[in-house]
Amino acid sequence: MNDKNIEEILKKVAAENIPADVHKIAQQVSADFSRTLLQTKKQHILWEHIIRSSITKLAAAAVIVIAVFLGMYFVGNPFGSNVTFAQVVESMKKARTIHAVGYAPQDGRMQKANEIWYERGVGIKFAWTHEKEWRVVIDNGQWLWKYRQGDHFAERNKSLGIDNLPREITEPSRYLDKCVRDSAGDMVVDGVLCELYVGSYPNKPDSTRLMYWIDQERRPRRFEEKVLEKGIWKTIELGQVAYDIAFDRSVFDPNFGQDVDIVNGPDFDSDLGAGVEIADGAKILGAHFSLEKAIFTKEEMGLIFAVHELRRCQDDLIFALTSLRPSEQTLKDIKSEDPRAHNYGDYHFGSCWERTDGRDTSFSPIELGWIYHGGLVVKWTVFVPNGFEAGQVTQCKFDLDSLFTEGKLAMKRTETGLPVRERLKPIATLPLPDEQVSLENLVGGVYDVVELFEPIVAEESLTLKPIPFTDEEMEDFTKRVPSDGITTEWKAGNKSVRLWHGQSKKPSQINKDTWAEDRLTYIQEKQRQKQL
Amino acid sequence: MEYSERIQVFEKVRARYSVFLLSVLWKLAGDRELFTEAMQYALLGMWQHIEKLNGKKAGAYIYRIALTANSKAWRNRIGKDGELAKSRTNIDTDHGLLIIGQIHDKENKSEWVTKVRQAIARLPFKQGRAVVMRYLEQQDYKTVAEKLCCTEAGARSHVSKAVATLKSRLTAFIRQE
Numbered sequence: 001m002n003d004k005n006i007e008e009i010l011k012k013v014a015a016e017n018i019p020a021d022v023h024k025i026a027q028q029v030s031a032d033f034s035r036t037l038l039q040t041k042k043q044h045i046l047w048e049h050i051i052r053s054s055i056t057k058l059a060a061a062a063v064i065v066i067a068v069f070l071g072m073y074f075v076g077n078p079f080g081s082n083v084t085f086a087q088v089v090e091s092m093k094k095a096r097t098i099h100a101v102g103y104a105p106q107d108g109r110m111q112k113a114n115e116i117w118y119e120r121g122v123g124i125k126f127a128w129t130h131e132k133e134w135r136v137v138i139d140n141g142q143w144l145w146k147y148r149q150g151d152h153f154a155e156r157n158k159s160l161g162i163d164n165l166p167r168e169i170t171e172p173s174r175y176l177d178k179c180v181r182d183s184a185g186d187m188v189v190d191g192v193l194c195e196l197y198v199g200s201y202p203n204k205p206d207s208t209r210l211m212y213w214i215d216q217e218r219r220p221r222r223f224e225e226k227v228l229e230k231g232i233w234k235t236i237e238l239g240q241v242a243y244d245i246a247f248d249r250s251v252f253d254p255n256f257g258q259d260v261d262i263v264n265g266p267d268f269d270s271d272l273g274a275g276v277e278i279a280d281g282a283k284i285l286g287a288h289f290s291l292e293k294a295i296f297t298k299e300e301m302g303l304i305f306a307v308h309e310l311r312r313c314q315d316d317l318i319f320a321l322t323s324l325r326p327s328e329q330t331l332k333d334i335k336s337e338d339p340r341a342h343n344y345g346d347y348h349f350g351s352c353w354e355r356t357d358g359r360d361t362s363f364s365p366i367e368l369g370w371i372y373h374g375g376l377v378v379k380w381t382v383f384v385p386n387g388f389e390a391g392q393v394t395q396c397k398f399d400l401d402s403l404f405t406e407g408k409l410a411m412k413r414t415e416t417g418l419p420v421r422e423r424l425k426p427i428a429t430l431p432l433p434d435e436q437v438s439l440e441n442l443v444g445g446v447y448d449v450v451e452l453f454e455p456i457v458a459e460e461s462l463t464l465k466p467i468p469f470t471d472e473e474m475e476d477f478t479k480r481v482p483s484d485g486i487t488t489e490w491k492a493g494n495k496s497v498r499l500w501h502g503q504s505k506k507p508s509q510i511n512k513d514t515w516a517e518d519r520l521t522y523i524q525e526k527q528r529q530k531q532l
Numbered sequence: 533m534e535y536s537e538r539i540q541v542f543e544k545v546r547a548r549y550s551v552f553l554l555s556v557l558w559k560l561a562g563d564r565e566l567f568t569e570a571m572q573y574a575l576l577g578m579w580q581h582i583e584k585l586n587g588k589k590a591g592a593y594i595y596r597i598a599l600t601a602n603s604k605a606w607r608n609r610i611g612k613d614g615e616l617a618k619s620r621t622n623i624d625t626d627h628g629l630l631i632i633g634q635i636h637d638k639e640n641k642s643e644w645v646t647k648v649r650q651a652i653a654r655l656p657f658k659q660g661r662a663v664v665m666r667y668l669e670q671q672d673y674k675t676v677a678e679k680l681c682c683t684e685a686g687a688r689s690h691v692s693k694a695v696a697t698l699k700s701r702l703t704a705f706i707r708q709e
Contacts, residue, residue: 006648006695006698006699006702007667007695009644009645009648010648010663010667010668011667012645013559013562013645013648013649013667013668014559014667014668014669014670016558016559016562018554018555018558021564022554022558022564022567023554025564025567025568025571026550026553026554026567026571029568029571029572029575030546030550030571030575033572033575033576033579034542034543034546084572084576085569085572086569086572086573086576086604087572087576089604089608090576164607167608170608174565177568177569177572
C-alpha cells in the first residue's frame, strides 16, 4: 500500500454521503442528551425549593424523607432517566477493581459460566467454561498466560496490555442505549440500590429482553438476558458485577497446579528476559499422549504404535487418534538431541481393502492433522468405511500401509541387516464404541489441540484438501521424469494420473472454521465418491 | 458557571458544531453503532469541557473532543488482540469505492476502509486533526495551517506525517494477512 492508495481511500471516504438515518441518529442522540440535562436541572431547582419552603421547615420528618428520596435520586442519577453506554464505560473506568461473574443455564439451572477479575494497573484474569472445561487467561501487564483445565502446561506470551478495560466487561452494556427506564424493577444488588433499564436486541424486539440494573454511579451491577420460548420468558444469561472490592493479589499469579509447566508461546520474546525455565516439550507431549491411557499398543521395529482414541460418528464415519514413538530401548540406543530431527520412524495408513465372500470392504483414511516432536508422531484420522451396510460398521481395521524407520534408526537397522519398512495389514482390529459423537465437534477439537501444542512441538500441521497439478506442472513433471509410469500414462492421455500438491498449514496460519469446513467437505466428497 | 448557564452555553455550542460533528464523526466511524457511541462521547466531552468551548479556542477543542470521542468508540470496539470483532462491526459495505492495487472485491474494499478508519482513530491528535481537515473536510493547506497555528509548510508536514503513519500501520496489517 502506498501514499496514493491511502489518499484515494481518504478522498473517497470524504466524498461519501451521510445516510438519512444517520442524520436521525445524530438528532436523537443529541435530543436525548439535552433532555437528560434538563431533567437534572429540574431536580436541582426542586431541591432548592424544598430547602427554602416554609412547609418543609415545619414538617421536619417529611423534609428528611423527601430530601433523602430526592437525594438518592439526584445523586444516584444526575443525568436523569437515561444512562448511556458511553457514560457507563466512563464510570466503570474509575473503578479500582471490577469483579464480574456470568451464569448460563446448564442441566436445568443457572451455573457459573465465566468470571473476570480486573484491577487497574495490576492485572486482568478471565476464566470461562468451554464444553464443561474451564479455560483461564491471566495478564499481569508483563506476561499473558493461557491454560486449559486438565492440561499439563500453560502457555506464556507477551502481555496484551492492561491499560484499558477489557471488552468482555464493557460489551454486555452495549445495548444500554436502546433501553428505557423501568422503575418498577429497581432492586438492591449487593446492598446497592440500582435502577432498571429494559430493552431488546434490535433484530428481535419481541422475543428478547435485556435488563440492566445500574447503580447510583452509573455502573452496571446486574445484567439479565431473557428469550421468549413458547410463551415463557427464560433467562439465558445472568451477570453480576462488583466494584472496588479487595482481591487477593495471588489472583493474577499463574498458579495452575503443581504438575503444570509453563511453556513459552509463539509471541514470547526472549529479549524481554526469561525468568521462567522452558519446560520439556517431549515430557509434556508424552504425558498428554500417554501410552498408559492408550486402547491399543504394539511394538514393531523398535517403534511403538498406539491407538489412543476411537470414536463412532454419524454416517458410519470413524475418528481415530494414533501415535508412533521409539521404544525405551530404542531411545537408549539412539540419542536424538534435536526434537526436529527425524531419527526414529513414521507411518501411513492404507485402506485395509479386503474381498470377503465376493464383497469388497475398506476403511479409507483421511488425514486431519499431525504433530511431531522428538520422535513422537501423533496423527488424527477419519476413516470412511466402504462396502458395509449402513449402520453395520462395528469395528475399525487399522492398515499400516507403510511403517518405516528413519534417520539414525534406519541406518542402524540397515547396518545390522534388519528391515527398515513393513506393511502391517491390519496392525489392529478394534471394536467401535456404541456411543455416537458428532464429527464436527471432534474435528474442532483437533484444531484446538494442535493449536494448543503449536508453541512446543517441532512440527505441526493441519491437513487441507490437496491441490491438483496444473497441466503445465504435469508437463514439467513428464520432462523431468520421462521414464516414470505416470509420465507414460499422462502422455497416453490418461488424466486420472494427475498428481496433487499435498497441503498443510499451522493453526496460526489458518482459521479454525476455514480448516474445519475444508476437512468436513472433503470427507463428504469421499463418502459420495464411494457411494457412486 | 451556574448550571442553567452551562446548559445554555452547551446548547449554543451544540447547535454551532452539530453539522461538523455529524460529518466528521460519520466519516471517521463509517458504522452506525460506532457513530452513535462516538456521538455520545463527543456530547459528553463537550459538556465536560464547556468552559473551553465558550472561548476563542473553541474550534481547536471541538476537534480534540471529536477525535477523542472517535478513538474511544473504536477502542471499545477493538478487542484485546487488536482486531475488530467481525461479528460486531456491522460495517456497511462501501459501494462504489475503488481502491487502486490490492483490493479486488467488495469484502476486501470494505475491510480496507475499516482499517484506514481504525488507523486514523489511533493517530496522535495533531496528525489525526491534520488528516480530518485536509482529507475529510477537504480544506486547503492555508486553512489547515491557520487552524493548526503553523505555517503552510508545517501543515503539509503534519499531513504527510499522518499519511506516513497510516501507511506504516496498514502495511503492518498487510504483513499479518
